[in-house]
Amino acid sequence: MSGWLAIAGLGPGGQALVTPQVAAALEAASDVVGYFPYVDRVPVRAGQARHASDNREELARARHALALAASGRGVVVVSSGDPGVFAMASAVCEALEHGPAAWGDVEVQVLPGITAMLAASARAGAPLGHDFCAINLSDNLKPWTLIERRLRLAVEADFAIALYNPRSRSRPEGFARTLAVLREVCTDDRLILFARAVSTPDEHLEVVPLGAAHAEMADMRTVVIIGSSLTRLLQRPAGALLYTPRATPGVAP
Amino acid sequence: MSGWLAIAGLGPGGQALVTPQVAAALEAASDVVGYFPYVDRVPVRAGQARHASDNREELARARHALALAASGRGVVVVSSGDPGVFAMASAVCEALEHGPAAWGDVEVQVLPGITAMLAASARAGAPLGHDFCAINLSDNLKPWTLIERRLRLAVEADFAIALYNPRSRSRPEGFARTLAVLREVCTDDRLILFARAVSTPDEHLEVVPLGAAHAEMADMRTVVIIGSSLTRLLQRPAGALLYTPRATPGVAP
Numbered sequence: 001m002s003g004w005l006a007i008a009g010l011g012p013g014g015q016a017l018v019t020p021q022v023a024a025a026l027e028a029a030s031d032v033v034g035y036f037p038y039v040d041r042v043p044v045r046a047g048q049a050r051h052a053s054d055n056r057e058e059l060a061r062a063r064h065a066l067a068l069a070a071s072g073r074g075v076v077v078v079s080s081g082d083p084g085v086f087a088m089a090s091a092v093c094e095a096l097e098h099g100p101a102a103w104g105d106v107e108v109q110v111l112p113g114i115t116a117m118l119a120a121s122a123r124a125g126a127p128l129g130h131d132f133c134a135i136n137l138s139d140n141l142k143p144w145t146l147i148e149r150r151l152r153l154a155v156e157a158d159f160a161i162a163l164y165n166p167r168s169r170s171r172p173e174g175f176a177r178t179l180a181v182l183r184e185v186c187t188d189d190r191l192i193l194f195a196r197a198v199s200t201p202d203e204h205l206e207v208v209p210l211g212a213a214h215a216e217m218a219d220m221r222t223v224v225i226i227g228s229s230l231t232r233l234l235q236r237p238a239g240a241l242l243y244t245p246r247a248t249p250g251v252a253p
Numbered sequence: 254m255s256g257w258l259a260i261a262g263l264g265p266g267g268q269a270l271v272t273p274q275v276a277a278a279l280e281a282a283s284d285v286v287g288y289f290p291y292v293d294r295v296p297v298r299a300g301q302a303r304h305a306s307d308n309r310e311e312l313a314r315a316r317h318a319l320a321l322a323a324s325g326r327g328v329v330v331v332s333s334g335d336p337g338v339f340a341m342a343s344a345v346c347e348a349l350e351h352g353p354a355a356w357g358d359v360e361v362q363v364l365p366g367i368t369a370m371l372a373a374s375a376r377a378g379a380p381l382g383h384d385f386c387a388i389n390l391s392d393n394l395k396p397w398t399l400i401e402r403r404l405r406l407a408v409e410a411d412f413a414i415a416l417y418n419p420r421s422r423s424r425p426e427g428f429a430r431t432l433a434v435l436r437e438v439c440t441d442d443r444l445i446l447f448a449r450a451v452s453t454p455d456e457h458l459e460v461v462p463l464g465a466a467h468a469e470m471a472d473m474r475t476v477v478i479i480g481s482s483l484t485r486l487l488q489r490p491a492g493a494l495l496y497t498p499r500a501t502p503g504v505a506p
Contacts, residue, residue, distance in 0.1 A: 002491075016277070019367065021269035058499075084374040086499075090382030093496035097487050104490040110375035112367045114272065121337040122363035129343030130395075131403055133386035133412060141500040142383075150384055153410040157403045159386060234350050236357045238255075243346035246311075246339075247394035 002105040003030075005069040007089045009082040009113015010041055014199030017114045025076050025111055033065040034078035034088070042078060056140070058088060062095035069106045082115035086136045086164050116223040117162035120195030123205055125234070125241035127193055127225050132160040132244075137167075137174050144174065148181055155185045160244055161226040166218040175224075176215035182226065186210055191227040193242055194218055207233055207242050255358040256283075258322040260342045262335040262366015263294055267452030270367045278329050278364055286318040287331035287341070295331060309393070311341060315348035322359045335368035339389045339417050369476040370415035373448030376458055378487070378494035380446055380478050385413040385497075390420075390427050397427065401434055408438045413497055414479040419471040428477075429468035435479065439463055444480040446495055447471055460486055460495050 006025045011017035026032065032042050036052035044050070051068075053061050061077070069075045079087035089110045096103055121128045133154050139147060154161050167175040182190065188211030196204045196219070206217065210226075218224055231244045259278045264270035279285065285295050289305035297303075304321075306314050314330070322328045332340035342363045349356055374381045386407050392400060407414045420428040435443065441464030449457045449472070459470065463479075471477055484497045 011272075014274070016274035017272050017365070019264075019270050019272055021267070024269070082371050082375075084371060084379045084381050086382070089375070089379035090496050090499045093379055093382070093487060093494050094498055096489065096494065097485075107491050108494065110379065112270070112371045112375040114365045114367070115371065118335050118337060118365045118368065122335075122342070122365040126337045126342035126346055126363065128337050128387075129339070129346070131386070131388045133384070133407070133410075134381075135384045141504050143501070143504065146501060150410045150412070153406050154386075157386075157406040157410075159403070232350075234346060236349065238358050238360050241346050241349065241361065243343050245347055246343045248396070248399060251394050251396065 002107065003069040003071065003073045003075065004107040005065055005075045005077065005092070006109045006111055007077045007079065007083040007092055008111040009079050010038060011114040012081060012116055012119040012199045013197060017119065017199055019111070019113065022111050022113060028074055029076040030073045031068050031075045032078060033061060033068070033075060038078045038080050058091040059095055062088065062092040063099065066092065066095055066099060066103050066106060070103050079113070082113045083110055084112065085115045085134065116164065116198065117225060119198040120193060120223045120225060123195060123198050124193050124207065126243040127227055127231055128160050128162065128244065129246060130160065130228060130230065130244040132162065134162040134164065136164045137178060138165040138171060139174060144177070148177070151178060151181050152185060155182070158228045160228045160231060163224040163226065165220065166222055166224050167215065168220040175218050179213055179215060182210055191231050191233060191242060193225040194222055195225070196222045207240070255360070256322040256324065256326045256328065257360040258318055258328045258330065258345070259362045259364050260330045260332065260336040260345055261364040262332050262368070263291060264367040265334055265369055265372040265452045266450060270372065270452055272364070272366065275364050275366060281327055282329040283326045284321050284328045285331060286314060286321070286328060291331045291333050311344040312348055315341065315345040316352065319345065319348055319352060319356050319359060323356050332366070335366045336363055337365065338368045338387065369417065369451065370478060372451040373446060373476045373478060376448060376451050377446050377460065379496040380480055380484055381413050381415065381497065382499060383413065383481060383483065383497040385415065387415045387417065389417045390431060391418040391424060392427060397430070401430070404431060404434050405438060408435070411481045413481045413484060416477040416479065418473065419475055419477050420468065421473040428471050432466055432468060435463055443482070444484050444486060444495060446478040447475055448478070449475045460493070
């Protein structure tokens with residue numbers, strides 16, 4: 001008899017950003033599976049098993065969760081943000097594709113969450129209010145040449161660009177390279193948002209022009225948004241707003 | 254004395270996808286402002302004023318909301334999905350930038366929501382599990398030439414591509430043109446997700462290869478996701494999953 005598996009997005013951190021759908025799945029689960037800081041965000045419940053694992057263990061974690069569900073358990077795999085954006089939903093699909101036939105009957109659902117770039121954008125204003133893209137800067141699973149190619153094409157398309165996983169201890173160089181690429185193709189006044197740990201007590205936001213940006217402004221809890229050529233910073237007494245207008249020049253809004 | 258303005262995302266439709274943060278703001282508001290089908294989604298409360306307006310009235314609606322807040326009211330502007338993605342947050346910033354100095358003291362907050370592409374992605378599997386972009390196909394506020402240029406660059410970058418506002422009665426041609434551009438630069442087996450009214454009783458999802466796609470598959474309640482070259486459809490007894498692997502070929506996950 002097969003159980004079920006839900007891959008749930010916990011949002012960026014604050015409880016007020018967890019959807020009722022995800023809260024209900026966590027209530028119903030017999031098992032919660034995930035990277036340990038995300039499992040730590042789930043309230044402890046009597047009788048509910050918790051399986052916390054380390055980073056970079058995504059496929060093993062997915063297989064473990066599927067095996068539990070196939071044995072009849074109700075399993076929630078927790079991701080930060082949205083599980084479909086550089087998180088566990090793809091890893092579970094990969095594990096399913098290459099897993100035993102018995103997993104074919106497990107009911108799998110993805111429960112969306114507030115992803116980091118949208119939480120960051122909301123806190124800053126509306127920098128993603130026009131066309132944009134999202135690039136994972138981790139080169140664990142793709143070559144750096146592809147990342148750099150995408151960055152150049154994204155700037156050519158004049159997208160605002162959300163950068164996930166800009167910098168970690170194991171990958172200290174990538175974000176410095178990213179800034180170097182941007183300096184080749186953008187002017188120094190291009191606006192950049194560094195948004196760290198949005199909706200948590202550690203939240204910190206900073207907007208700087210490219211000319212003043214340096215790699216140490218990002219860490220593994222930061223999402224970075226590079227504005228498009230039209231993104232602007234509106235100064236006002238109640239607080240500045242970073243936003244990208246809906247219209248391109250010459251088109252009346 | 255100034256009031257406050259929150260620009261809140263109601264998510265794609267289902268109540269279980271409205272964040273507690275947004276629900277609390279709607280509880281606290283004296284006034285709810287928005288496009289009428291979105292205002293209709295807010296439960297009626299005694300003593301709370303409702304201001305519903307038509308589509309394409311975004312700037313006028315933003316000004317109205319700011320004037321109410323500046324007069325001391327607590328105002329929530331409601332958007333479907335996330336207010337920062339092709340919705341009201343940028344319109345409010347534009348209205349502020351060009352509005353009277355008295356609006357400078359109004360406290361403005363953007364409250365994120367589950368945007369259509371992430372709700373659609375979750376229902377289908379994980380098509381946005383690798384790098385992706387979001388393009389608004391409406392050419393009301395930008396020229397078609399720019400949209401087409403972005404489409405071509407997005408395919409060149411091998412992003413998965415989420416297309417918002419693919420087709421409406423006033424713009425019947427754009428999405429057909431989009432498919433024609435895609436047919437020039439992608440092979441016929443490129444997978445496309447049409448996701449209509451996700452999380453509502455009218456929900457309908459369909460995955461077809463580009464060769465079988467036609468413009469009438471989309472309407473104004475549809476978000477379209479064009480897979481990257483790596484996006485695949487995993488058939489399984491418990492239901493198919495559309496997903497983009499995390500790794501590029503040759504890189505071990």
